[in-house]
Amino acid sequence: xxxxxxxxxxxxxxxxxxxxxxxxxxxxxxxxxxxxxxxxxxxxxxxxxxxxxxxxxxxxxxxxxxxxxxxxxxxxxxxxxxxxxxxxxxxxxxxxxxxxxxxxxxxxxxxxxxxxxxxxxxxxxxxxxxxxxxxxxxxxxxxxxxxxxxxxxxxxxxxxxxxxxxxxxxxxxxxxxxxxxxxxxx
Amino acid sequence: xxxxxxxxxxxxxxxxxxxxxxxxxxxxxxxxxxxxxxxxxxxxxxxxxxxxxxxxxxxxxxxxxxxxxxxxxxxxxxxxxxxxxxxxxxxxxxxxxxxxxxxxxxxxxxxxxxxxxxxxxxxxxxxxxxxxxxxxxxxxxxxxxxxxxxxxxxxxxxxxxxxxxxxxxxxxxxxxxxxxxxxxxxxxxxxxxxxxxxxxxxxxxxxxxxxxxxxxxxxxxxx
Numbered sequence: 001x002x003x004x005x006x007x008x009x010x011x012x013x014x015x016x017x018x019x020x021x022x023x024x025x026x027x028x029x030x031x032x033x034x035x036x037x038x039x040x041x042x043x044x045x046x047x048x049x050x051x052x053x054x055x056x057x058x059x060x061x062x063x064x065x066x067x068x069x070x071x072x073x074x075x076x077x078x079x080x081x082x083x084x085x086x087x088x089x090x091x092x093x094x095x096x097x098x099x100x101x102x103x104x105x106x107x108x109x110x111x112x113x114x115x116x117x118x119x120x121x122x123x124x125x126x127x128x129x130x131x132x133x134x135x136x137x138x139x140x141x142x143x144x145x146x147x148x149x150x151x152x153x154x155x156x157x158x159x160x161x162x163x164x165x166x167x168x169x170x171x172x173x174x175x176x177x178x179x180x181x182x183x184x185x186x
Numbered sequence: 187x188x189x190x191x192x193x194x195x196x197x198x199x200x201x202x203x204x205x206x207x208x209x210x211x212x213x214x215x216x217x218x219x220x221x222x223x224x225x226x227x228x229x230x231x232x233x234x235x236x237x238x239x240x241x242x243x244x245x246x247x248x249x250x251x252x253x254x255x256x257x258x259x260x261x262x263x264x265x266x267x268x269x270x271x272x273x274x275x276x277x278x279x280x281x282x283x284x285x286x287x288x289x290x291x292x293x294x295x296x297x298x299x300x301x302x303x304x305x306x307x308x309x310x311x312x313x314x315x316x317x318x319x320x321x322x323x324x325x326x327x328x329x330x331x332x333x334x335x336x337x338x339x340x341x342x343x344x345x346x347x348x349x350x351x352x353x354x355x356x357x358x359x360x361x362x363x364x365x366x367x368x369x370x371x372x373x374x375x376x377x378x379x380x381x382x383x384x385x386x387x388x389x390x391x392x393x394x395x396x397x398x399x400x401x402x403x404x405x406x407x408x409x
Binding site: 022024027028031035036037039040041043044052053054056057060061064065074075076080083084086087091095127129130131145146148149150152153154155158173174177178180181184 | 190193194197198201202203205227230231232233234235236237238239240241242243244245246248249250252253254256257258352354395397
């Protein structure tokens with residue numbers, strides 16, 4: 001981890017600690033630093049701008065009320081903690097509501113989009129590692145894992161999209177998850 | 187179940203692939219089985235870097251306005267309001283004079299309409315960024331809301347909210363741009379209560395929080 005990244009991580013952790021003690025200025029600062037990243041995630045998953053804005057608002061209200069639950073000693077960076085809340089809320093919303101599901105084109109775009117230059121938030125090392133491990137998987141498997149992650153898709157829908165039987169899709173993803181775990185831990 | 191099966195199940199849960207009974211069972215297991223909860227956490231940490239490939243996107247500034255209204259404590263709001271008022275003084279001068287005139291008329295009216303006079307009354311002047319105001323006067327039993335120099339977009343109504351720190355705002359009622367309106371005072375209203383007005387579709391916000399932009403905000407002052 002380079003120095004700038006380490007400082008950015010420490011800064012966001014400290015910011016969450018201040019929010020836990022109801023420091024409103026810290027919440028505003030956190031919003032300025034992270035809302036574009038988190039809104040990007042919400043919009044990618046939900047497509048609908050108004051729905052993504054609702055989820056973003058919900059994410060920051062959750063952070064305002066639960067910032068004390070963030071524990072930097074558990075090895076999770078603040079931005080990963082925030083991204084997890086945003087991604088999970090957006091997927092919940094997608095599955096609960098009648099929001100449009102990410103089109104195949106958009107889901108494919110996820111595969112192609114090159115990472116942004118702005119990497120102050122998280123080490124590039126871990127992203128590269130995940131990308132490298134995903135690229136070692138069978139292409140259908142890697143695509144299915146990404147589509148599930150961003151699209152809230154069930155096994156049934158993944159199977160239909162890939163045009164393969166449900167049982168095949170299940171075994172591809174399950175084997176892929178185990179391969180991924182081994183690769184990431186090696 | 188073997189350790190690798192448990193691991194796969196945790197991964198499937200994080201990817202959102204589980205449904206129905208399997209989903210309920212996994213959720214229950216997260217609550218009761220710390221080891222399984224740790225497997226889930228590990229998968230979240232492993233997969234979350236995927237979000238790094240999503241481009242940043244700047245949200246509308248209205249999102250922060252909504253968050254600020256829902257979270258800002260009244261102690262911080264009051265000076266902020268005064269500062270903003272002073273900062274925009276020259277622009278707001280005529281609107282403010284007019285608003286106070288309306289407020290005075292309302293208070294005089296309510297003085298004659300209610301006997302005996304109330305022990306404590308409050309008034310709030312909510313500034314709209316286009317220079318308009320909403321005057322909210324609290325009488326013994328009602329809130330009298332008078333929009334002044336405010337034009338609402340076609341097909342939209344205004345909704346008044348009580349802003350309670352650390353809680354979702356509480357809807358008070360809907361009104362149109364013309365004429366003043368009486369509403370019942372919500373039981374949870376307190377002295378110095380913070381208020382906000384949002385733009386909503388006819389019938390008001392569909393959920394329990396403002397769905398449209400906050401167009402004015404302010405706090406009661408005790409007279």
